Amino acid sequence: MGRELFQGYQILKEYQFWPQEIPTFAEWATKWNLFGFVGPSGVQEAGAVIEELVLRMQDNAEMAIEAAKREESLIETEDQPIVYAQLRDSLLKDQASKKDKNWCVHNSIEGLRLGMASEMMDHVVAGFDTSSITLLFLTWELSLPSNKRWQDKLGFEIASLGGSLDPRPIDQLPILHAILLETLRLHAPVPGNQPRITPSGTHTTLGPSTHTFAVPPDVRVQAQAWSLHRNSSVFPDPERWNPGRWLESTPEQLEEMQRWFWAFGSGGRMCIANNFAMLVMKAIMVAIWREFRTRAVDVAALSGNSTLLQLVGTCTTGIEINLSFNKQGVWKCCPSMSGL
Protein backbone atom coordinates (compact mmCIF):
# COMPACT_ATOMS: atom_id res chain seq x y z
CA MET A 1 0.00 0.00 0.00
CA GLY A 2 2.83 2.39 0.92
CA ARG A 3 4.55 1.71 -2.39
CA GLU A 4 1.38 2.39 -4.44
CA LEU A 5 0.76 5.59 -2.55
CA PHE A 6 4.34 6.74 -2.97
CA GLN A 7 4.43 5.97 -6.70
CA GLY A 8 1.09 7.69 -7.31
CA TYR A 9 2.20 10.70 -5.34
CA GLN A 10 5.42 11.04 -7.33
CA ILE A 11 3.40 11.08 -10.58
CA LEU A 12 0.92 13.64 -9.22
CA LYS A 13 3.51 15.90 -7.73
CA GLU A 14 4.94 17.07 -11.01
CA TYR A 15 1.51 18.38 -12.01
CA GLN A 16 0.36 19.82 -8.68
CA PHE A 17 0.71 23.37 -9.99
CA TRP A 18 -2.58 23.34 -11.93
CA PRO A 19 -5.09 22.13 -9.31
CA GLN A 20 -3.28 24.07 -6.59
CA GLU A 21 -2.81 27.40 -8.33
CA ILE A 22 -5.50 27.49 -11.03
CA PRO A 23 -8.14 25.07 -9.69
CA THR A 24 -11.03 26.37 -11.82
CA PHE A 25 -9.03 25.93 -15.01
CA ALA A 26 -7.80 22.48 -13.90
CA GLU A 27 -11.38 21.41 -13.16
CA TRP A 28 -12.57 22.75 -16.51
CA ALA A 29 -9.72 21.05 -18.40
CA THR A 30 -10.44 17.75 -16.64
CA LYS A 31 -14.16 18.01 -17.38
CA TRP A 32 -13.52 18.57 -21.08
CA ASN A 33 -10.91 15.84 -21.24
CA LEU A 34 -8.13 18.33 -21.97
CA PHE A 35 -5.69 16.36 -19.86
CA GLY A 36 -2.79 17.55 -21.98
CA PHE A 37 -3.01 20.93 -20.19
CA VAL A 38 -2.98 19.62 -16.67
CA GLY A 39 -0.91 16.49 -17.12
CA PRO A 40 -0.93 13.22 -19.05
CA SER A 41 -3.71 10.71 -18.47
CA GLY A 42 -1.62 8.75 -15.91
CA VAL A 43 -1.94 11.73 -13.58
CA GLN A 44 -5.72 11.35 -13.28
CA GLU A 45 -5.33 7.65 -12.57
CA ALA A 46 -2.61 8.27 -9.97
CA GLY A 47 -4.99 10.70 -8.22
CA ALA A 48 -7.78 8.11 -8.23
CA VAL A 49 -5.46 5.41 -6.83
CA ILE A 50 -4.35 7.66 -3.96
CA GLU A 51 -7.92 8.68 -3.13
CA GLU A 52 -8.95 5.04 -3.08
CA LEU A 53 -6.02 4.10 -0.81
CA VAL A 54 -6.74 6.90 1.65
CA LEU A 55 -10.45 6.01 1.77
CA ARG A 56 -9.51 2.39 2.43
CA MET A 57 -7.18 3.50 5.21
CA GLN A 58 -10.06 5.51 6.65
CA ASP A 59 -12.44 2.55 6.50
CA ASN A 60 -9.87 0.41 8.32
CA ALA A 61 -9.49 3.10 10.99
CA GLU A 62 -13.28 3.20 11.41
CA MET A 63 -13.45 -0.59 11.72
CA ALA A 64 -10.67 -0.56 14.32
CA ILE A 65 -12.52 2.06 16.38
CA GLU A 66 -15.81 0.15 16.18
CA ALA A 67 -14.13 -3.19 17.00
CA ALA A 68 -12.37 -1.66 20.00
CA LYS A 69 -15.71 -0.27 21.24
CA ARG A 70 -17.29 -3.72 21.05
CA GLU A 71 -14.09 -5.16 22.57
CA GLU A 72 -14.04 -7.67 19.73
CA SER A 73 -10.35 -7.50 19.20
CA LEU A 74 -7.34 -6.33 21.09
CA ILE A 75 -5.53 -3.82 18.88
CA GLU A 76 -1.79 -3.41 19.30
CA THR A 77 -0.83 0.08 20.49
CA GLU A 78 1.04 0.87 17.26
CA ASP A 79 -2.04 -0.06 15.19
CA GLN A 80 -4.48 2.16 17.08
CA PRO A 81 -5.71 5.06 14.92
CA ILE A 82 -5.01 7.64 17.65
CA VAL A 83 -4.75 10.80 15.52
CA TYR A 84 -7.71 9.76 13.38
CA ALA A 85 -9.81 9.05 16.50
CA GLN A 86 -9.03 12.54 17.85
CA LEU A 87 -10.07 14.20 14.60
CA ARG A 88 -13.20 12.05 14.35
CA ASP A 89 -14.27 12.80 17.93
CA SER A 90 -13.80 16.55 17.62
CA LEU A 91 -15.71 16.69 14.31
CA LEU A 92 -18.50 14.55 15.75
CA LYS A 93 -18.74 16.78 18.82
CA ASP A 94 -18.94 19.80 16.56
CA GLN A 95 -21.74 18.20 14.54
CA ALA A 96 -23.61 17.00 17.63
CA SER A 97 -23.67 20.55 18.98
CA LYS A 98 -25.63 21.58 15.89
CA LYS A 99 -27.66 18.38 15.75
CA ASP A 100 -31.24 18.17 14.56
CA LYS A 101 -33.65 15.54 15.84
CA ASN A 102 -32.66 13.02 13.15
CA TRP A 103 -28.96 13.18 14.04
CA CYS A 104 -27.13 9.92 14.62
CA VAL A 105 -23.44 9.05 14.74
CA HIS A 106 -23.55 6.79 11.68
CA ASN A 107 -25.20 9.35 9.39
CA SER A 108 -22.75 11.84 10.65
CA ILE A 109 -19.68 9.67 9.95
CA GLU A 110 -20.96 9.10 6.40
CA GLY A 111 -21.41 12.85 5.95
CA LEU A 112 -17.93 13.59 7.31
CA ARG A 113 -16.23 10.80 5.37
CA LEU A 114 -14.72 12.88 2.57
CA GLY A 115 -13.76 15.72 4.91
CA MET A 116 -11.92 13.34 7.20
CA ALA A 117 -10.29 11.56 4.27
CA SER A 118 -8.97 14.92 3.00
CA GLU A 119 -7.45 15.60 6.41
CA MET A 120 -5.85 12.14 6.38
CA MET A 121 -4.46 12.76 2.93
CA ASP A 122 -3.06 16.08 4.12
CA HIS A 123 -1.23 14.39 6.99
CA VAL A 124 0.08 11.52 4.88
CA VAL A 125 1.41 13.83 2.18
CA ALA A 126 2.74 16.52 4.56
CA GLY A 127 4.55 13.93 6.64
CA PHE A 128 6.83 11.92 4.37
CA ASP A 129 7.95 14.02 1.43
CA THR A 130 9.12 17.04 3.44
CA SER A 131 11.38 15.06 5.74
CA SER A 132 12.71 12.81 2.98
CA ILE A 133 13.56 15.80 0.73
CA THR A 134 15.37 17.51 3.61
CA LEU A 135 17.36 14.38 4.40
CA LEU A 136 18.22 13.91 0.72
CA PHE A 137 19.76 17.39 0.50
CA LEU A 138 21.38 17.07 3.92
CA THR A 139 23.05 13.78 3.02
CA TRP A 140 24.20 15.28 -0.24
CA GLU A 141 25.69 18.42 1.30
CA LEU A 142 27.41 16.50 4.08
CA SER A 143 28.86 14.01 1.62
CA LEU A 144 30.49 16.57 -0.67
CA PRO A 145 34.29 16.57 -0.33
CA SER A 146 34.15 20.34 0.32
CA ASN A 147 31.96 19.76 3.41
CA LYS A 148 33.95 16.90 4.83
CA ARG A 149 34.91 18.91 7.92
CA TRP A 150 31.22 19.21 8.81
CA GLN A 151 30.77 15.48 8.55
CA ASP A 152 33.79 14.99 10.81
CA LYS A 153 32.43 17.47 13.37
CA LEU A 154 29.03 15.74 13.26
CA GLY A 155 30.63 12.30 13.73
CA PHE A 156 32.57 13.47 16.78
CA GLU A 157 29.56 15.20 18.24
CA ILE A 158 27.45 12.06 17.88
CA ALA A 159 30.26 10.03 19.44
CA SER A 160 30.05 12.33 22.47
CA LEU A 161 26.63 10.77 23.19
CA GLY A 162 28.50 7.64 24.22
CA GLY A 163 26.07 5.39 22.37
CA SER A 164 22.98 6.83 24.10
CA LEU A 165 19.89 7.15 21.91
CA ASP A 166 17.99 9.26 24.43
CA PRO A 167 16.10 11.89 22.37
CA ARG A 168 16.76 14.77 24.79
CA PRO A 169 20.58 14.94 24.42
CA ILE A 170 20.23 14.24 20.68
CA ASP A 171 17.93 17.25 20.37
CA GLN A 172 20.51 19.42 22.13
CA LEU A 173 23.51 18.66 19.91
CA PRO A 174 24.50 22.08 18.48
CA ILE A 175 26.35 20.95 15.33
CA LEU A 176 23.66 18.46 14.35
CA HIS A 177 21.03 21.17 14.91
CA ALA A 178 23.00 23.73 12.85
CA ILE A 179 23.46 21.27 9.96
CA LEU A 180 19.73 20.56 9.89
CA LEU A 181 18.71 24.24 10.11
CA GLU A 182 21.13 25.21 7.35
CA THR A 183 19.77 22.47 5.08
CA LEU A 184 16.19 23.58 5.74
CA ARG A 185 17.25 27.16 4.99
CA LEU A 186 18.98 26.50 1.68
CA HIS A 187 16.80 23.60 0.50
CA ALA A 188 13.44 24.28 2.17
CA PRO A 189 11.19 21.38 1.08
CA VAL A 190 8.20 23.77 1.03
CA PRO A 191 9.96 26.66 -0.70
CA GLY A 192 6.95 28.66 -1.79
CA ASN A 193 3.25 29.03 -2.34
CA GLN A 194 1.89 29.17 1.16
CA PRO A 195 -1.04 31.41 0.32
CA ARG A 196 -3.31 33.32 2.67
CA ILE A 197 -6.41 35.44 1.98
CA THR A 198 -6.38 38.91 3.55
CA PRO A 199 -9.19 39.42 6.12
CA SER A 200 -12.57 40.64 4.87
CA GLY A 201 -13.85 44.11 5.58
CA THR A 202 -10.48 45.75 6.27
CA HIS A 203 -7.21 46.63 4.59
CA THR A 204 -4.14 44.65 5.65
CA THR A 205 -0.84 46.44 6.13
CA LEU A 206 2.21 44.63 4.83
CA GLY A 207 5.93 45.39 4.75
CA PRO A 208 8.54 46.88 7.08
CA SER A 209 7.59 50.05 9.00
CA THR A 210 9.48 52.26 6.50
CA HIS A 211 7.77 50.82 3.39
CA THR A 212 4.30 49.70 4.41
CA PHE A 213 1.54 49.27 1.88
CA ALA A 214 -2.11 48.37 2.22
CA VAL A 215 -3.60 45.29 0.58
CA PRO A 216 -7.41 45.27 0.02
CA PRO A 217 -9.60 42.67 1.75
CA ASP A 218 -10.06 39.13 0.34
CA VAL A 219 -6.87 39.17 -1.74
CA ARG A 220 -4.65 36.11 -2.06
CA VAL A 221 -1.15 36.93 -0.86
CA GLN A 222 1.83 34.71 -0.26
CA ALA A 223 5.41 34.67 0.92
CA GLN A 224 8.12 32.21 0.03
CA ALA A 225 10.63 30.53 2.27
CA TRP A 226 12.88 30.30 -0.81
CA SER A 227 13.18 34.10 -1.05
CA LEU A 228 13.12 34.86 2.69
CA HIS A 229 15.99 32.42 3.19
CA ARG A 230 18.09 34.21 0.59
CA ASN A 231 18.00 37.68 2.13
CA SER A 232 21.72 38.43 2.11
CA SER A 233 21.48 41.08 4.83
CA VAL A 234 20.28 38.35 7.20
CA PHE A 235 22.08 35.34 5.69
CA PRO A 236 25.38 36.60 4.18
CA ASP A 237 26.54 34.62 1.14
CA PRO A 238 23.07 32.99 1.08
CA GLU A 239 23.71 30.39 -1.64
CA ARG A 240 26.48 28.82 0.43
CA TRP A 241 25.58 25.86 2.67
CA ASN A 242 27.27 26.99 5.84
CA PRO A 243 26.07 25.46 9.15
CA GLY A 244 28.63 27.68 10.89
CA ARG A 245 26.32 30.69 10.51
CA TRP A 246 24.01 29.11 13.14
CA LEU A 247 26.92 28.55 15.53
CA GLU A 248 29.11 31.64 15.14
CA SER A 249 26.59 34.50 14.85
CA THR A 250 25.97 37.02 17.61
CA PRO A 251 22.77 36.61 19.65
CA GLU A 252 21.25 39.58 17.75
CA GLN A 253 22.12 38.07 14.33
CA LEU A 254 20.78 34.71 15.47
CA GLU A 255 17.51 36.27 16.55
CA GLU A 256 17.15 37.94 13.15
CA MET A 257 17.99 34.67 11.34
CA GLN A 258 15.38 32.82 13.36
CA ARG A 259 12.81 35.53 12.56
CA TRP A 260 13.44 35.04 8.83
CA PHE A 261 13.62 31.25 8.98
CA TRP A 262 10.37 30.03 7.47
CA ALA A 263 10.84 26.34 6.61
CA PHE A 264 7.81 25.43 8.74
CA GLY A 265 5.81 28.58 8.02
CA SER A 266 4.32 30.60 10.88
CA GLY A 267 0.96 31.60 12.32
CA GLY A 268 -2.28 29.67 12.25
CA ARG A 269 -1.35 27.40 9.32
CA MET A 270 2.21 26.67 10.36
CA CYS A 271 3.40 23.05 10.34
CA ILE A 272 1.74 21.24 13.22
CA ALA A 273 4.56 18.70 13.37
CA ASN A 274 7.67 20.90 13.28
CA ASN A 275 9.12 19.65 16.60
CA PHE A 276 8.28 16.05 15.77
CA ALA A 277 9.80 16.37 12.28
CA MET A 278 13.02 17.91 13.66
CA LEU A 279 13.37 15.10 16.19
CA VAL A 280 12.72 12.35 13.66
CA MET A 281 15.27 13.81 11.22
CA LYS A 282 17.82 14.18 14.03
CA ALA A 283 17.29 10.55 15.05
CA ILE A 284 17.88 9.46 11.43
CA MET A 285 21.04 11.58 11.23
CA VAL A 286 22.37 9.97 14.41
CA ALA A 287 21.51 6.50 13.09
CA ILE A 288 23.49 7.13 9.88
CA TRP A 289 26.55 9.08 11.03
CA ARG A 290 27.18 7.15 14.24
CA GLU A 291 27.97 4.16 12.02
CA PHE A 292 28.96 5.44 8.60
CA ARG A 293 31.01 7.96 6.73
CA THR A 294 29.37 9.05 3.48
CA ARG A 295 30.97 10.39 0.34
CA ALA A 296 29.35 11.79 -2.81
CA VAL A 297 30.54 9.79 -5.78
CA ASP A 298 29.05 12.01 -8.49
CA VAL A 299 29.66 15.55 -7.28
CA ALA A 300 27.65 17.32 -10.00
CA ALA A 301 24.48 15.26 -9.57
CA LEU A 302 22.35 17.72 -7.61
CA SER A 303 23.33 20.90 -9.40
CA GLY A 304 20.66 22.25 -11.72
CA ASN A 305 17.80 21.43 -9.36
CA SER A 306 17.27 25.08 -8.53
CA THR A 307 14.54 25.80 -11.07
CA LEU A 308 11.24 27.66 -11.04
CA LEU A 309 9.67 24.39 -9.94
CA GLN A 310 11.47 24.90 -6.64
CA LEU A 311 9.15 27.84 -5.96
CA VAL A 312 6.05 25.64 -6.16
CA GLY A 313 7.33 22.57 -4.37
CA THR A 314 10.72 20.95 -4.26
CA CYS A 315 10.62 18.11 -6.71
CA THR A 316 13.21 15.40 -6.36
CA THR A 317 11.63 12.92 -8.76
CA GLY A 318 14.22 11.49 -11.07
CA ILE A 319 17.15 12.86 -9.08
CA GLU A 320 19.65 10.23 -8.20
CA ILE A 321 22.56 10.85 -5.95
CA ASN A 322 25.40 8.48 -5.83
CA LEU A 323 26.86 8.04 -2.36
CA SER A 324 29.25 5.64 -0.84
CA PHE A 325 28.72 4.58 2.80
CA ASN A 326 31.74 3.36 4.71
CA LYS A 327 30.90 1.45 7.84
CA GLN A 328 33.46 1.89 10.52
CA GLY A 329 33.42 1.40 14.26
CA VAL A 330 31.61 4.05 16.31
CA TRP A 331 33.79 7.17 16.21
CA LYS A 332 35.77 8.14 19.25
CA CYS A 333 35.04 11.53 20.70
CA CYS A 334 37.72 14.09 20.01
CA PRO A 335 38.25 16.58 22.92
CA SER A 336 39.52 19.33 20.58
CA MET A 337 36.20 19.45 18.73
CA SER A 338 34.88 22.54 20.48
CA GLY A 339 36.53 25.00 18.02
CA LEU A 340 34.91 25.38 14.60
Ligand code: HEM
Ligand atom coordinates in the same frame (compact mmCIF):
# COMPACT_ATOMS: atom_id res chain seq x y z
C1 HEM B 1 11.10 18.72 7.15
C2 HEM B 1 9.90 18.49 7.60
C3 HEM B 1 8.70 19.40 7.41
C4 HEM B 1 8.63 20.65 6.87
C5 HEM B 1 9.76 21.52 6.34
C6 HEM B 1 7.24 21.06 6.90
C7 HEM B 1 6.75 22.27 6.45
C8 HEM B 1 5.43 22.66 6.52
C9 HEM B 1 4.93 23.96 6.13
C10 HEM B 1 5.78 25.08 5.54
C11 HEM B 1 3.61 23.98 6.38
C12 HEM B 1 2.67 25.17 6.21
C13 HEM B 1 2.01 25.24 4.87
C14 HEM B 1 1.23 26.53 4.78
O1 HEM B 1 1.47 27.45 5.54
O2 HEM B 1 0.39 26.62 3.92
C15 HEM B 1 3.25 22.69 6.91
C16 HEM B 1 1.97 22.32 7.27
C17 HEM B 1 1.63 21.08 7.75
N1 HEM B 1 2.50 20.08 8.11
FE1 HEM B 1 4.51 20.09 7.92
N2 HEM B 1 6.49 20.03 7.44
C18 HEM B 1 7.35 19.00 7.77
C19 HEM B 1 7.01 17.78 8.33
C20 HEM B 1 5.75 17.41 8.70
C21 HEM B 1 5.40 16.13 9.29
C22 HEM B 1 6.40 15.02 9.64
C23 HEM B 1 4.03 16.13 9.46
C24 HEM B 1 3.10 15.08 10.03
C25 HEM B 1 3.47 13.99 10.64
C26 HEM B 1 3.54 17.41 8.98
C27 HEM B 1 2.21 17.79 9.00
C28 HEM B 1 1.75 19.01 8.55
C29 HEM B 1 0.33 19.35 8.49
C30 HEM B 1 -0.84 18.45 8.90
C31 HEM B 1 0.26 20.65 8.00
C32 HEM B 1 -1.00 21.47 7.74
C33 HEM B 1 -1.31 22.35 8.93
C34 HEM B 1 -2.57 23.18 8.67
O3 HEM B 1 -2.82 23.56 7.54
O4 HEM B 1 -3.24 23.45 9.63
N3 HEM B 1 4.61 18.15 8.54
N4 HEM B 1 4.39 21.90 7.00
